[in-house]
Amino acid sequence: MSWMNTVSLWIIPAFLLVIIAHAAIKRVPAYDSFVEGGKDGFQLAVSLIPYLVGMMVAISVFRESGAMDLILNLIKPLLVLLGIPADIVPLALIRPISGTGALGMMSDLVSQHGPDSFIGRLASTMQGSTDTTLYVLTIYFGAAGIKNIGDALKVGLLADAVGVVASIIIVTMVFI
Amino acid sequence: MVHIIWMFLLAVGIITAMFNGRMENVSEAIFTGAEEAVTLCFGLISVMVFWLGMMNLAKSSGLLNIFTKWMRPLAIRLFPEVPPEHPAMGYILSNITANLMGLGNAATPMGIKAVKELRVLNDDKEEASRSMVTLMALNTASLTLIPTTVIAIRMNYESAAPAEIVGTTIMATACSTIAALCIDRYFYYRRLRKRKGFT
Numbered sequence: 001m002s003w004m005n006t007v008s009l010w011i012i013p014a015f016l017l018v019i020i021a022h023a024a025i026k027r028v029p030a031y032d033s034f035v036e037g038g039k040d041g042f043q044l045a046v047s048l049i050p051y052l053v054g055m056m057v058a059i060s061v062f063r064e065s066g067a068m069d070l071i072l073n074l075i076k077p078l079l080v081l082l083g084i085p086a087d088i089v090p091l092a093l094i095r096p097i098s099g100t101g102a103l104g105m106m107s108d109l110v111s112q113h114g115p116d117s118f119i120g121r122l123a124s125t126m127q128g129s130t131d132t133t134l135y136v137l138t139i140y141f142g143a144a145g146i147k148n149i150g151d152a153l154k155v156g157l158l159a160d161a162v163g164v165v166a167s168i169i170i171v172t173m174v175f176i
Numbered sequence: 177m178v179h180i181i182w183m184f185l186l187a188v189g190i191i192t193a194m195f196n197g198r199m200e201n202v203s204e205a206i207f208t209g210a211e212e213a214v215t216l217c218f219g220l221i222s223v224m225v226f227w228l229g230m231m232n233l234a235k236s237s238g239l240l241n242i243f244t245k246w247m248r249p250l251a252i253r254l255f256p257e258v259p260p261e262h263p264a265m266g267y268i269l270s271n272i273t274a275n276l277m278g279l280g281n282a283a284t285p286m287g288i289k290a291v292k293e294l295r296v297l298n299d300d301k302e303e304a305s306r307s308m309v310t311l312m313a314l315n316t317a318s319l320t321l322i323p324t325t326v327i328a329i330r331m332n333y334e335s336a337a338p339a340e341i342v343g344t345t346i347m348a349t350a351c352s353t354i355a356a357l358c359i360d361r362y363f364y365y366r367r368l369r370k371r372k373g374f375t
Contacts, residue, residue, distance in 0.1 A: 037232020041225030052213035058185040060209035067192035115335030128323030129348035144291040156316035163352030
């Protein structure tokens with residue numbers, strides 16, 4: 001799989017080269033233009049602080065109080081009944097809420113069951129196939145000052161549910 | 177919707193801790209959570225400055241426009257309300273491309289720029305427009321071709337084939353993306369119907 005590494009190492013520099021080359025051909029003052037655009041970056045990142053602090057404090061309080069485990073244990077029998085492997089349930093439920101939490105859980109599953117086991121492959125697929133819905137919504141809408149987010153949360157969570165079910169079906173079909 | 181979740185997480189957490197005897201963990205969690213968030217934002221500064229700078233360069237040299245033209249057939253179907261020439265379209269497409277290549281870092285600043293431009297298109301309202309919800313749907317489902325972090329973790333645990341999950345990931349992510357777009361359309365048309373019902 002060394003080509004995979006090569007691709008991921010080359011992709012960003014190659015992309016940058018294309019941008020620079022095009023700017024050179026068009027005789028754009030490249031450096032000035034870069035600096036002009038980059039000026040927004042600092043402010044944008046700092047303006048996200050209150051949104052993320054609020055959300056991450058709430059999530060870590062919820063997790064550390066034991067409330068998360070409590071709710072997981074309540075929902076677990078229902079999901080197991082639907083055919084979702086018990087080991088994977090916590091990951092499936094945390095994936096849309098906390099990116100770092102899910103990453104930790106996925107590494108844990110992979111180390112416990114082995115990366116090439118059914119659970120290991122399923123956890124890897126699940127982790128890779130969706131993004132943290134709550135984080136995406138907090139950051140994008142927070143930075144743009146959107147207060148009424150419409151149906152965005154419902155759409156995101158429902159799509160996550162489809163992703164979980166699809167991962168289970170696909171991994172079962174491909175690897176068993 | 178987000179305030180309900182936020183208040184729920186905090187209130188349920190604190191009340192559970194009362195009965196659980198885990199108040200100490202909770203008061204610690206408040207500070208570690210806040211610290212983690214600030215560290216994350218500071219980590220974002222470097223990424224945001226760099227990619228927004230590069231994007232501005234691509235915009236002023238006209239590269240972003242060329243790219244938008246290539247993707248137009250797809251873009252006008254996904255985002256019928258955004259004029260194809262508008263800068264918002266350029267940012268939306270770069271956001272999608274960065275996601276496809278697994279460059280989550282680069283996707284975030286472009287996505288934020290896109291939502292800001294969409295807000296301008298939506299008369300600067302504080303309400304999410306239809307296009308914004310579609311963009312969010314695409315981003316939360318995150319159509320990925322190369323899940324780099326996952327492959328790295330599998331390598332760490334000495335997998336015989338760390339990248340064997342690429343195929344299943346692409347299939348799963350395609351399912352959730354298609355589902356996200358369908359659900360997005362469903363909610364949009366349902367909302368339209370409701371509004372018609374009232375008038």
